[in-house]
Amino acid sequence: QQQVKQSPQSLIVQKGGISIINCAYENTAFDYFPWYQQFPGKGPALLIAIRPDVSEKKEGRFTISFNKSAKQFSLHIMDSQPGDSATYFCAASRPDDYKLSFGAGTTVTVRA
Amino acid sequence: KAGVTQTPRYLIKTRGQQVTLSCSPISGHRSVSWYQQTPGQGLQFLFEYFSETQRNKGNFPGRFSGRQFSNSRSEMNVSTLELGDSALYLCASSPGLAGGTGELFFGEGSRLTVL
Numbered sequence: 001q002q003q004v005k006q007s008p009q010s011l012i013v014q015k016g017g018i019s020i021i022n023c024a025y026e027n028t029a030f031d032y033f034p035w036y037q038q039f040p041g042k043g044p045a046l047l048i049a050i051r052p053d054v055s056e057k058k059e060g061r062f063t064i065s066f067n068k069s070a071k072q073f074s075l076h077i078m079d080s081q082p083g084d085s086a087t088y089f090c091a092a093s094r095p096d097d098y099k100l101s102f103g104a105g106t107t108v109t110v111r112a
Numbered sequence: 113k114a115g116v117t118q119t120p121r122y123l124i125k126t127r128g129q130q131v132t133l134s135c136s137p138i139s140g141h142r143s144v145s146w147y148q149q150t151p152g153q154g155l156q157f158l159f160e161y162f163s164e165t166q167r168n169k170g171n172f173p174g175r176f177s178g179r180q181f182s183n184s185r186s187e188m189n190v191s192t193l194e195l196g197d198s199a200l201y202l203c204a205s206s207p208g209l210a211g212g213t214g215e216l217f218f219g220e221g222s223r224l225t226v227l
Contacts, residue, residue: 002154034215036218041220042220043116043202043204043218043219043220043221044155044202044218045218046215046216046217049215089154089155097168098143098145098160098162098167098168098206098208099145099157099160099168099170100145100147100155100157100216101157102147102154102155102156103154104154105154105155
């Protein structure tokens, strides 16, 4: 059973556009919500993460929006670049669990 | 600082065989986790070790096992391989301390093909 539901499965965006990926969770014990980026042939790498005490976190062109009441969070990639083409995974974990529950992943393709 | 190293990177086995995969974590990291990645199931948690003790285990059959050594290096073993075990097996390390950020540092994975 997927504890974190992620959508869309894939998306194509033009260079300079905005990519938006959404995730939803059910377990209210989750308190850590990271996003990982994975390029072909590589392992996932942490992109940005948020905890429920804030509603938004921004790092460069990447922003996480968090809605605790709706149990949803999303990743916005602003000014998308061809180098952003990768698979993005949202994830969640409980306190001191050290086990991430991953979403199914979204393949982002940025067209030049 | 060297990253997480996994060996072998690629391997081919036949049904019924067993396989052992190795993972060297980032220096100083005491927690090692293993994940299975497949196109159909995505990233699934296998188990996590901290200071040679298994702290958490995912929903995989007993054919999947692991261990961690005193130097934090870890191995996972899959016995009696099935076609469905074909996957990318990812190892991740972290400091593993309580109250930590929870960030995992992944290796590039071991791609297992079962024929």
